[in-house]
Amino acid sequence: MNISEKLHNKYQQECQQLLNGQTGILAVVIASADGFDIASAVTKSLVPARIAAMASSISAIGTVVSQEVSLGNSKSVTVNTEKGFTYITHLELEGKSCILNVVADDSAVLAQIIYQCSEIGKRLNNT
Numbered sequence: 141m142n143i144s145e146k147l148h149n150k151y152q153q154e155c156q157q158l159l160n161g162q163t164g165i166l167a168v169v170i171a172s173a174d175g176f177d178i179a180s181a182v183t184k185s186l187v188p189a190r191i192a193a194m195a196s197s198i199s200a201i202g203t204v205v206s207q208e209v210s211l212g213n214s215k216s217v218t219v220n221t222e223k224g225f226t227y228i229t230h231l232e233l234e235g236k237s238c239i240l241n242v243v244a245d246d247s248a249v250l251a252q253i254i255y256q257c258s259e260i261g262k263r264l265n266n267t
Contacts, residue, residue, distance in 0.1 A: 143178065143234065151179035151233070154260050159183070162256060164224070164248030171195050173237040186243065195228045195241035202228070218250065225250060229257050233264055 175196030180188035
């Protein structure tokens with residue numbers, strides 16, 4: 141997905157603000173629907189390109205499941221683990237379907253991250 145430098149910087153800023161603003165977040169990645177990293181902020185040795193690819197695959201599974209059971213379009217997928225979770229939600233940027241993925245440890249509060257991701261979506265759609 142080709143985006144202007146101005147928009148890339150805005151997306152990057154949103155990722156960094158979420159990473160810095162919430163306890164326990166390890167990575168925030170905005171990816172294209174086909175799994176390419178658009179913008180990201182990570183801690184430790186996490187690789188945004190790998191997270192983007194993973195999020196794309198998980199999102200696709202969520203879409204297929206929601207279609208199979210006729211519950212409408214998939215909005216998000218949460219993967220809970222022993223030490224944290226990954227929250228993956230759909231995002232529309234410049235009229236294109238994208239994915240916002242947050243990887244967090246068990247000190248993070250899922251409800252807060254869901255809310256913040258929703259707010260990011262609203263802000264970026266008004267850009």
